[in-house]
Amino acid sequence: MQKLKYALVGCGRVSPNHKNAYLANSDALELVGICDLDYDKAKALFCDIQAEIYTDYKKMISEQKPQVVAVATDSGSHFEVAMYAILNGCHVIVEKPITLSVKEALELNETAKKQGVIIVMCHQNRFNKPIQLMRKALEEGRFGKLLHGTIQVRWHRDKNYYSQADWRGTWDKDGGTLMNQCIHGIDLLRWMMGDEIDEIFAFTDRLNHDYIEAEDLGLALIRFKNGAYGVVEGTVNCYERDMEETLCVFGEKGMAKVGGRSVNLLQDWCFADKNEDTDSLKTQVDESPENVYGNGHKAVYRDAVSAIINGTQPYIDGMAGLRALETVLAIYRSAATGKPVKLPLDSCDCSEFKGRFDNK
Numbered sequence: 001m002q003k004l005k006y007a008l009v010g011c012g013r014v015s016p017n018h019k020n021a022y023l024a025n026s027d028a029l030e031l032v033g034i035c036d037l038d039y040d041k042a043k044a045l046f047c048d049i050q051a052e053i054y055t056d057y058k059k060m061i062s063e064q065k066p067q068v069v070a071v072a073t074d075s076g077s078h079f080e081v082a083m084y085a086i087l088n089g090c091h092v093i094v095e096k097p098i099t100l101s102v103k104e105a106l107e108l109n110e111t112a113k114k115q116g117v118i119i120v121m122c123h124q125n126r127f128n129k130p131i132q133l134m135r136k137a138l139e140e141g142r143f144g145k146l147l148h149g150t151i152q153v154r155w156h157r158d159k160n161y162y163s164q165a166d167w168r169g170t171w172d173k174d175g176g177t178l179m180n181q182c183i184h185g186i187d188l189l190r191w192m193m194g195d196e197i198d199e200i201f202a203f204t205d206r207l208n209h210d211y212i213e214a215e216d217l218g219l220a221l222i223r224f225k226n227g228a229y230g231v232v233e234g235t236v237n238c239y240e241r242d243m244e245e246t247l248c249v250f251g252e253k254g255m256a257k258v259g260g261r262s263v264n265l266l267q268d269w270c271f272a273d274k275n276e277d278t279d280s281l282k283t284q285v286d287e288s289p290e291n292v293y294g295n296g297h298k299a300v301y302r303d304a305v306s307a308i309i310n311g312t313q314p315y316i317d318g319m320a321g322l323r324a325l326e327t328v329l330a331i332y333r334s335a336a337t338g339k340p341v342k343l344p345l346d347s348c349d350c351s352e353f354k355g356r357f358d359n360k
């Protein structure tokens, strides 16, 4: 089988996960280029692998003609880079959030469809083994009627983290903790609870990080179209260290809890149809990844390769990226207006919330 030509744009914090995902799939991918505005960063990341290094992604795409481009630049530039790649006929693997605006996310999805290429989203926690177990139970109908679900992302990020790059915590290029850290959990909650949201009511605030523009705490209530409810609690205000990222789903005939630092440990499992031993399930699914990004990028890449080769839809597509983004933006809009917000949103852009906490 001929390998797919692959290139990476953005060689920062998350890029080692992309490198490892490429290495794990190098039977199907041929690395033709890596790009960062900072040449030395790109060189340092791939010092052990032969790769053409670029500081201009347009030049890289035109010279190397990759078939797959991974976009791991700051969130504010995903749209520009992904759109350019798509318009040049490349499939894209995009870091979360897909973009920072609903209109841009819709445009990316529409353009990819027209171009006959796919968007694969890095909401990689969907591939965590305990999450896959929960999803299987859901797809088998074991929860019965869904009643409510909760996501709690209780993490710690300090000045040291935010000072690593000037885009962090800004409305134009990042958003706050919900858009950056919690979007994975918000994606999982929406995906598990039926995907279709009717209404959201929320509070957000910046309580403990006066050196960033956006929120460090978000609290939201969601009503899903299927009649179930959701609760979101996301913060980077935990003292000293990350506490947990925990997802619970409660149904008429079962309940499950996946927690740990980033939804990698099965913590509760109880269903009417089968009496299973949680401890023995734990030995099959619990994971202990090196960091909160988890091991899922490898599976995201594997799925991308399979979707491209077989002409199928990816497991986590661009519309999933749009839904996670839309949920965060609806939370922002509700918190800013003090009113419930109905979905879907036709338009909403993170930069609309600029100045929200300036007078605090």
Ligand SMILES: NC(=O)c1ccc[n+]([C@@H]2O[C@H](COP(=O)([O-])OP(=O)(O)OC[C@H]3O[C@@H](n4cnc5c(N)ncnc54)[C@H](O)[C@@H]3O)[C@@H](O)[C@H]2O)c1
Binding pocket: 009, 010, 011, 012, 013, 014, 015, 035, 036, 037, 038, 041, 055, 056, 057, 072, 073, 074, 075, 076, 077, 081, 095, 096, 097, 122, 123, 124, 165, 180, 292, 293
């Ligand atoms: N999936 C996850 O778990 C996960 C984890 C961390 C970060 N992320 C996402 O990944 C993205 C990158 O985050 P990070 O923490 O690695 O950021 P970072 O600031 O550490 O790295 C971003 C890199 O992109 C480069 N860059 C920016 N614009 C570019 C351009 N036009 N051409 C080439 N290079 C360009 C920068 O020079 C920088 O080296 C963000 O969108 C973030 O939300 C996802």
